[in-house]
Amino acid sequence: MAGSIHVLPDLVADQIAAGEVVERPASVVKELVENALDARATRIGVEIRSGGKRFISVTDNGIGMVREDTLLCTDRHATSKIRVASDLNSISTFGFRGEALSSIAAVSRMKIWTRHKKEETGTLLRTVAGAITSIEDIARQAGTMVEVSNLFYNAPARRKFLKTASSESRAVSEVMHNFALANPSVALSLTSEDRSLME
16 A cells, blocks of 8 residues: 655745745845845845735845855755854854745745856846746846745735735835834835835
């Protein structure tokens, strides 16, 4: 008689894991702004549409990523924050598990524009449902911009639990105001439907 336990396909496993990190647009904004702060950004701009359900963009002037790191950043448990187990005793960054970008990518269409401040050329990476669909060299200023479109488009059961656009916008705004209070030296801005909510 065949057993009833089986290994989940990677796509299903990734969507389940994503649900642990990404609950709503505010979760995405929180993770991406934390990454920007860890990259020593002094300016971080967030733009949302439909409360972040349709579109989220986070742009920073941090140190950026080299091409090799850009290719790895959406892999699960790929992180620049720790290398060995003992590093867990002295964590000084927000993110360290390497789950944020991979989780966000698994349940959206994502683009990352980035250039490390010591590199001449930047990189544009596109992903759909966590899979890299293209990567190319680009010209851009140092720093990173992450664009997330159609959150939970491939997980309709999760998407139906999202609230109205105005409710999701309020949640994003609350996250940003908390960041502003905790990081007075960082210039933070938030726009929704081209209307400034914070600057």
